[in-house]
Amino acid sequence: MQLLCPVCQMELKKVDRLWRCEQGHSFDIARQGYVNLLTVDKKHARHPGDTKEQVAARKAFLDSGYYAPIAETVCEMLLPHAPKAVLDAGCGEGYYLTCLQDKLPQTEFAGIDISKDAVRFAAVRNKQALWLTGTAAALPFPDGSFDAVLSMFALTVEQEFARVLQDGGKYLQVIAGEDHLMGLKKIIYPEILRKEKNLHPHLAGFRLLETRTLEFPFTVTSTEQIQNLLSMTPHFWRISKEGAQRLQQTQTLTDTAQVIFNLYCKE
Numbered sequence: 001m002q003l004l005c006p007v008c009q010m011e012l013k014k015v016d017r018l019w020r021c022e023q024g025h026s027f028d029i030a031r032q033g034y035v036n037l038l039t040v041d042k043k044h045a046r047h048p049g050d051t052k053e054q055v056a057a058r059k060a061f062l063d064s065g066y067y068a069p070i071a072e073t074v075c076e077m078l079l080p081h082a083p084k085a086v087l088d089a090g091c092g093e094g095y096y097l098t099c100l101q102d103k104l105p106q107t108e109f110a111g112i113d114i115s116k117d118a119v120r121f122a123a124v125r126n127k128q129a130l131w132l133t134g135t136a137a138a139l140p141f142p143d144g145s146f147d148a149v150l151s152m153f154a155l156t157v158e159q160e161f162a163r164v165l166q167d168g169g170k171y172l173q174v175i176a177g178e179d180h181l182m183g184l185k186k187i188i189y190p191e192i193l194r195k196e197k198n199l200h201p202h203l204a205g206f207r208l209l210e211t212r213t214l215e216f217p218f219t220v221t222s223t224e225q226i227q228n229l230l231s232m233t234p235h236f237w238r239i240s241k242e243g244a245q246r247l248q249q250t251q252t253l254t255d256t257a258q259v260i261f262n263l264y265c266k267e
């Protein structure tokens with residue numbers, strides 16, 4: 001897979017334990033195997049993206065299989081298109097990419113995330129994919145590098161995604177539905193404010209091919225996994241002290257996941 005230098009956009013070549021461009025910019029391959037392409041000017045914080053604690057919590061929750069139906073739906077929607085090169089943008093600790101790769105062993109996979117901790121976990125989990133720290137807002141790949149891009153509960157940068165996709169390439173956007181994790185919300189918020197959300201956004205340069213809504217119940221039976229679930233959601237940042245206390249006292253949570261899958265085709 002061809003990588004571009006995030007500083008000068010020239011091709012990077014792999015030399016021993018680093019990737020280097022002709023201008024002499026170089027990027028080390030970490031011990032775990034990932035490449036850090038996040039340059040200081042693209043960082044908005046010292047440790048951007050999910051924290052180590054959030055990443056560890058997400059891994060523990062996802063590895064317990066609660067969200068396996070989400071991974072299965074990703075596979076069902078992408079396998080018929082037999083992609084040869086897939087990018088997971090905002091890949092987190094690599095759970096979904098790895099599930100898809102298990103079904104597509106001949107396909108090339110790359111995952112990028114702005115959180116170094118997430119990418120480190122991903123690289124430990126899976127040695128068969130190319131893992132990068134970097135921003136999805138400026139992808140370090142030449143035009144048309146992929147025939148599928150995936151964004152799971154992460155950002156959509158339609159212009160960049162369209163640029164790195166070949167014509168006819170697929171973009172699978174996976175987002176939370178309006179009723180996602182209502183059980184958790186009812187515990188942590190005194191009142192639930194419904195915000196209008198565009199669940200099937202129009203994306204410039206793309207046509208919506210197919211959309212699915214997946215709903216499934218699940219029960220979490222430990223306070224630790226309930227906390228893990230919380231830290232995977234945006235509620236982790238919004239929760240009040242009282243809400244956090246109520247959740248800490250919750251031993252069992254029965255909830256419903258509601259997830260929207262939008263499959264777009266690059267025009």
Ligand SMILES: C[S@@+](CC[C@H](N)C(=O)[O-])C[C@H]1O[C@@H](n2cnc3c(N)ncnc32)[C@H](O)[C@@H]1O
Nearest residue numbers: 049050090091092113114115135136152153154
């Ligand atoms: C809600 S998490 C989802 C992670 C993973 N896709 C999953 O579903 O398990 C969102 C991810 O987006 C990453 N992220 C945030 N801003 C980003 C950016 N500009 N470029 C790449 N990744 C970003 C975060 O670090 C985090 O890992």
Ligand SMILES: [Zn+2]
Nearest residue numbers: 005008021025
């Ligand atoms: Zn360079």
